[in-house]
Every structure is written in structure tokens, then in C-alpha cells.
Amino acid sequence: MKTECLVVGASVVGGVAAKELARRGFDTVLLSDKPHVGKDGKCTSIISASGLARTGIRFHEALVHEIFGANIRCRKTCLTVRRPEPVAHVLDRFRLDQLSVEQAQDAGAELKTSARFENWDAATRTAQTAAGPIQTDYLVGADGIASNVARQCGFPALEHFVVAWEGEFEKASLNEPDVVDVFLDIPGLFGWAVPAGENTVRVGLATKTAAQLKTHKTRLQQEPVIHAMLHDAKKVREFHHTIPLHYRRQTQKDNVLLVGDAAGQVKATTGGGIVFGALCAQELAGACQAHRDGGKLDYETRWRAKYAGALDGHRRIRSLMDALPPRLMSFGIDALTAIGGQRFLENKGDMDFILQ
Numbered sequence: 545m546k547t548e549c550l551v552v553g554a555s556v557v558g559g560v561a562a563k564e565l566a567r568r569g570f571d572t573v574l575l576s577d578k579p580h581v582g583k584d585g586k587c588t589s590i591i592s593a594s595g596l597a598r599t600g601i602r603f604h605e606a607l608v609h610e611i612f613g614a615n616i617r618c619r620k621t622c623l624t625v626r627r628p629e630p631v632a633h634v635l636d637r638f639r640l641d642q643l644s645v646e647q648a649q650d651a652g653a654e655l656k657t658s659a660r661f662e663n664w665d666a667a668t669r670t671a672q673t674a675a676g677p678i679q680t681d682y683l684v685g686a687d688g689i690a691s692n693v694a695r696q697c698g699f700p701a702l703e704h705f706v707v708a709w710e711g712e713f714e715k716a717s718l719n720e721p722d723v724v725d726v727f728l729d730i731p732g733l734f735g736w737a738v739p740a741g742e743n744t745v746r747v748g749l750a751t752k753t754a755a756q757l758k759t760h761k762t763r764l765q766q767e768p769v770i771h772a773m774l775h776d777a778k779k780v781r782e783f784h785h786t787i788p789l790h791y792r793r794q795t796q797k798d799n800v801l802l803v804g805d806a807a808g809q810v811k812a813t814t815g816g817g818i819v820f821g822a823l824c825a826q827e828l829a830g831a832c833q834a835h836r837d838g839g840k841l842d843y844e845t846r847w848r849a850k851y852a853g854a855l856d857g858h859r860r861i862r863s864l865m866d867a868l869p870p871r872l873m874s875f876g877i878d879a880l881t882a883i884g885g886q887r888f889l890e891n892k893g894d895m896d897f898i899l900q
């Protein structure tokens with residue numbers, strides 16, 4: 545089989561890449577390794593309202609809840625930030641992935657399920673897949689953190705990760721169902737309680753090591769706020785997964801392009817990768833179009849020029865937070881409150897581009 549663009553990974557970012565390529569008139573095939581599409585819900589799926597709008601995904605059918613603010617906690621200190629309008633949407637991740645892929649199909653992309661990408665022959669530009677060989681002009685790796693495209697094509701490894709656990713609980717007692725709780729006193733990333741309804745909450749944490757995850761998971765559930773929430777609640781699902789915290793040193797080799805978690809285009813402050821992954825997928829399609837029109841294939845330069853600065857900003861904040869002992873972080877939160885930082889964050893803070 546022959547196609548112009550082969551997108552490996554039919555999840556949220558692969559869907560955006562395939563849609564944007566098909567919309568530009570490319571003959572596009574989208575591969576899922578499974579009989580179905582998506583990340584199987586292994587995600588908290590809280591996304592800034594502004595960022596989600598920029599992804600171009602028609603997400604409304606996946607919307608389950610709206611968030612107006614956050615309680616940022618460290619030990620006994622708490623900074624509450626709240627806006628009059630929703631700052632973030634909480635989504636059904638299964639449905640979001642389906643919607644992203646359906647939009648790619650509407651734009652003309654062909655979806656192949658149970659079609660795992662196996663390896664790549666650069667000389668003949670042919671991918672071996674469970675659905676047979678596919679020859680292509682552009683190979684797009686949107687196959688997540690364990691990207692087989694990256695491995696087979698010899699890209700440098702992702703270097704910074706955290707390991708995560710999350711449980712979804714129903715019949716939870718939520719005092720503030722429109723506010724998330726963030727617990728900074730967890731090494732690696734943080735802990736969270738994200739309401740996904742009036743009585744449903746997603747509680748999780750991400751740490752540097754598996755041993756820390758075990759210890760801090762117990763500790764997080766003993767936090768008075770979480771304990772009160774989950775006292776009579778019922779766990780309906782849980783999962784473990786890994787989150788990349790920094791982009792790869794290289795995301796393009798000739799006509800092989802990595803995007804989303806496969807490229808590590810993730811915010812190091814929160815582990816959120818949907819917005820930047822989708823924005824980079826848009827840049828990817830633009831780069832392929834410019835190349836087809838006679839220009840250079842400059843995906844790597846394009847996405848870095850637009851988004852690496854913002855991702856680096858998240859990374860610098862992450863490094864600072866990693867270096868601060870909880871005692872100092874707690875002091876910092878008090879100091880921020882004292883100088884009116886709360887008002888500043890309410891007016892100027894942005895979940896993706898930090899300060900706007």
C-alpha cells in the first residue's frame with residue numbers, strides 16, 4: 545500500500561496531525577495498534593479552556609465538568625486562586641480521543657485499527673505494520689511515550705520522566721466541586737484531586753521513582769482534605785502510567801517526524817501534553833505542506849520557534865520547585881499571598897503559556 549502521510553498512533557495528537565494533514569489535501573493513513581483508538585482513559589484530562597480551544601478539536605461531547613480555580617497546597621499552607629469564568633475543562637478522555645480521530649476521518653484520513661507499526665526501512669520509505677507494508681512520503685510518530693517510531697528510527701531517548709498513579713472515585717464528598725486541589729509536597733511533580741462532577745473526583749500523583757509513588761500515594765490519601773473527600777467514596781477505576789517531562793533533543797530525521805508525547809512536548813510543571821502536542825501537530829502539517837510546495841521540511845525549527853520557549857519556561861519552574869525543600873515552598877506560598885500574588889495569578893496566570 546502507498547500513502548503520502550502515515551501517522552502512527554490514533555490518539556488525541558495523532559488525530560489532530562492526521563486531520564491537519566488530510567485537510568491540506570494529503571493522502572493520509574492513521575494507524576492504531578489496538579482494535580480501538582485512544583489512550584484508554586489513562587489521563588486526568590483537565591485542560592485549560594483557552595488551550596483546548598486552540599487545539600481545534602470539537603471537544604464538547606467529551607466535556608464532563610468545568611473548573612473555576614485551584615487550592616494550591618503545601619503542608620499547612622494553601623493559596624486559593626479563582627476566576628469568575630471556567631479556567632479549565634475536565635473531559636472524558638476516551639471520548640476526546642474518539643472525537644479527535646473522527647475529525648481526522650471527516651477530513652479524509654483513513655483509520656486502520658489493529659495495525660501496529662513494527663519497523664521502518666528508510667531506503668524504500670516503507671513501514672512494516674500488522675496490516676502489511678505501507679510506503680509513505682512522511683512518517684509521523686504520534687505513538688506516545690514508548691514510541692516505537694522513535695526507537696526504530698534511532699532518535700535520542702526521552703530523558704526526564706515521572707511515574708503516575710490515578711484513581712477515579714464516585715460518591716465523593718466535595719466541598720468545592722468546581723476547584724482542583726494541588727499538593728506540591730510530592731517529589732517529582734505533585735498530587736491532585738480534580739473534580740469530574742458534583743460527586744466524582746480523580747485523585748492522583750506523579751513522582752520521580754516507583755518507590756516514592758508507593759510511599760506518597762499512601763500519604764496523599766491520608767491528607768485531611770483527600771481523606772474527607774474519599775471517606776464514603778467508591779473507586780471505579782485506576783491506572784499507572786509514565787509522563788515525559790522534557791522534549792527530545794531531536795524530533796525530526798529526514799521525513800520522520802515525532803509529535804506529542806512521542807516527542808516529549810509536555811509541560812514540565814503539570815505533565816499536561818494535550819495542548820502543546822496538538823499545537824505542534826498543527827505545525828507539523830504546516831511544515832509538510834510547505835515542503836510539498838517546494839520549501840524545506842522544517843518541522844523541528846517551526847515547532848521549536850513557536851513553543852519550545854513556553855515549554856522551557858515550564859521546565860525552569862519545575863527545576864526551581866524540585867530544588868526547593870517543602871518548608872521553603874510553603875514559606876513561598878505564604879509570601880506570595882502576602883504580596884498579592886493571588887490576585888496577580890487570577891488576572892494574569894495561564895495554565896499553558898504561564899503568564900500572558
Ligand SMILES: Cc1cc2nc3c(=O)[nH]c(=O)nc-3n(C[C@H](O)[C@H](O)[C@H](O)COP(=O)(O)OP(=O)(O)OC[C@H]3O[C@@H](n4cnc5c(N)ncnc54)[C@H](O)[C@@H]3O)c2cc1C
Binds near residue numbers: 556581
Ligand atoms: C496520570 C496522567 C495524567 C495526565 N493528565 C493530563 C491532563 O490533565 N491534561 C493534559 O493535557 N495531559 C495530561 N496527561 C498527559 C497526556 O495524557 C498526554 O500528553 C497525551 O495523551 C499525549 O497524547 P499522544 O496522542 O501524543 O499520545 P498517547 O495519548 O499516549 O497516544 C499514543 C497512541 O499510539 C498508539 N500506539 C503506540 N504504539 C503504537 C504502534 N507501534 N503502532 C500503532 N499505534 C501505536 C497507542 O495505542 C495510543 O493510542 C496525563 C498523563 C498521565 C499519565
